[in-house]
Amino acid sequence: MQKIAIVGGGIIGMTLANYLDQKNYQVTLFDEPTGQATKASAGIISPWLSKRRNKQWYQLAKDGAAFFPKLIQDFQIDHTIYQQSGTLLLRPEHQLDELLALAEERKASAPEIGTIERLSGEQTQQELPLLKPLSALKISGGGRLDGKAYLIHMRKKAEEKGIHFIPQRVQLADEQTILFGEKKEAFDQIILTVGPHLKELLTPLGYQVDLRPQKGQLLVFQTAIKNSGDFPVAMLDGEADLIPFLAGKILLGATHENDAGWDLRETPEAFEQLTSGAHRFLAEPEKLLAAPSHYRVGTRAYTSDFAPFFGSLTDHVLVASGLGSSGLSTGPYIGYLLAQYLNTGKAGWQGYQKELSQYIHR
């Protein structure tokens, strides 16, 4: 039986662990979650109307979103973790026309976009009463994922399968040996799903890795709204999006801070930026934005062309990173594809990315 180590228990690592064929592998997952992006994330799954021109990324994100029904079924994920809530896009009128045309064009190859509707101000408010009566586009296929709840659920499933968890930060002694605490252990395969930390793991082995950390902060407001779980996600014009969850929890986020390195402190500047960005869209901004119950802060991984990468680095090392701001759409599918590769020997990721050597080389 082969020994596999997964390093990193975010959305990729935890999904991968659950899709690995336990009959063939003895699996250990190492994770020390400081700054983890998945736990901090806002939860938006709605990649179809992105203006990004990278076709490979779009294909991956689209297929990643289409993968959700399988994921939900395979692991009995309920509405407290993922919900197809629908997405509202709030933009000036002329941009809504463009978005409508784009949505209809993309629906031809992505039916999971669902129904596409142009909403009047009154209809927008009926959908999400927190908003002013502003025109919007609604797509019914958009969803929201509670990243933290997803990981808790998937960890339980992985433990039931016999996967062993070690909550420690590790280093690599070589491509088959992991150092943790005072210990050292050899594996047949090591899979590195450590987000932006891939660079620090591979640099001592002589690799150059094209990755940088980006800080993200969001605000969590606890309201008394009972039916918040029925509301759609609102992608506002600008950086601040509004993501309603169950039991009155409303998220506002997130910042994209390129110069903050690994800093995980919550800042008044983030509060100011996010609340002022949302202010003009809200029916009663003072009431909603009075005081967040807490902040969430995490570190995203970015490559210089903003595209993710994943695959086989050597005979013994697989990697996946660079998921940026859309890792909730792409991460579970990447985890699945990596697991399929280990289970069957077949790499099903052609067409989704450039050569791995674009991002990692000696």
Ligand SMILES: Cc1cc2nc3c(=O)[nH]c(=O)nc-3n(C[C@H](O)[C@H](O)[C@H](O)COP(=O)(O)OP(=O)(O)OC[C@H]3O[C@@H](n4cnc5c(N)ncnc54)[C@H](O)[C@@H]3O)c2cc1C
């Ligand atoms: C504030 C914020 C909001 C976001 N909102 C959205 C959103 O709405 N929609 C969306 O699609 N995406 C969103 N994202 C992005 C998304 O969260 C990430 O792209 C995705 O979660 C990355 O998953 P991952 O598994 O690659 O990495 P991570 O979730 O970061 O997991 C990597 C794990 O590896 C651990 N690790 C690192 N080094 C080591 C080591 N040496 N030893 C042991 N463990 C280690 C880390 O601590 C962490 O636990 C957001 C991100 C942030 C920060």
